[in-house]
Amino acid sequence: MGLWILELKRVCKILQLPLSLSCTPPIFFEVSAHSAYKTIQEIREKEKIHLIELEKLSVIDQLTGLRNRRYLDDNFEIERQKIKRNNQKLCLIMIDIDLFKRINDEYGHQMGDTVLQEFLILLQKNIRVTDLLSRWGGEEFIILLPETSLENAINLAKKIHTAINAFSFANIGKLTASFGVSKVDPNTNSNMESLYQVDKALYQAKNQGRNRIVAYKNNE
Ligand SMILES: Nc1nc2c(ncn2[C@@H]2O[C@H](COP(=O)(O)OP(=O)(O)OP(=O)(O)O)[C@@H](O)[C@H]2O)c(=O)[nH]1
Numbered sequence: 001m002g003l004w005i006l007e008l009k010r011v012c013k014i015l016q017l018p019l020s021l022s023c024t025p026p027i028f029f030e031v032s033a034h035s036a037y038k039t040i041q042e043i044r045e046k047e048k049i050h051l052i053e054l055e056k057l058s059v060i061d062q063l064t065g066l067r068n069r070r071y072l073d074d075n076f077e078i079e080r081q082k083i084k085r086n087n088q089k090l091c092l093i094m095i096d097i098d099l100f101k102r103i104n105d106e107y108g109h110q111m112g113d114t115v116l117q118e119f120l121i122l123l124q125k126n127i128r129v130t131d132l133l134s135r136w137g138g139e140e141f142i143i144l145l146p147e148t149s150l151e152n153a154i155n156l157a158k159k160i161h162t163a164i165n166a167f168s169f170a171n172i173g174k175l176t177a178s179f180g181v182s183k184v185d186p187n188t189n190s191n192m193e194s195l196y197q198v199d200k201a202l203y204q205a206k207n208q209g210r211n212r213i214v215a216y217k218n219n220e
Pocket residue numbers: 063096097098099100101102104108109110111112113116137138139206210
């Protein structure tokens with residue numbers, strides 16, 4: 001009983017609810033203990049829902065509504081373990097909008113945000129529901145492609161590349177993007193290595209003049 005009251009005091013304190021437990025006659029104590037117990041249960045349920053909501057928010061990018069880097073980090077390991085067990089294929093595509101800074105500088109940050117939102121819709125239209133698209137940061141996106149060979153990942157990058165080149169962004173017009181593509185080998189690569197490889201391929205695409213796709217090769 002004492003513990004209930006302590007717990008009730010605790011949750012009421014957290015939720016800043018008024019609580020008066022003084023002068024409760026024994027006959028009424030049963031009733032108030034019962035309602036106190038119910039209150040604690042209700043508050044615990046609300047706390048649980050609140051935590052679930054917080055957990056969801058922590059893996060969602062506010063601007064685009066896409067999953068964020070944290071979500072990808074968590075799920076990449078799960079996907080790696082799955083392909084290792086089932087001997088499946090897994091690839092990564094990293095996409096970065098070219099010269100995005102110019103858009104912010106010329107049209108303002110808000111227009112830059114709009115472009116990012118349009119860009120992600122374009123990406124979503126071109127991938128499968130089982131592909132995991134996330135915002136890696138700034139103007140950079142990653143797609144994790146389960147059950148996809150390197151050849152098919154490159155084909156998908158080509159398809160997205162063509163779609164971007166054909167698209168006219170509101171108020172901005174044409175944009176280009178650079179792509180890195182890599183295969184994940186769960187037996188030899190750690191998550192870090194796989195991400196390093198796809199990032200290196202993207203870096204090469206930028207260095208070679210942007211608006212292109214580069215696949216990571218082992219001997220580079
Ligand atoms: N509007 C907007 N801009 C962002 C956001 N996140 C990052 N940026 C901007 O994206 C720009 C990225 O610039 P850089 O890293 O120089 O790259 P870039 O201009 O795209 O050039 P390259 O990648 O070399 O083609 C910076 O100006 C950032 O401020 C965002 O959420 N919204």
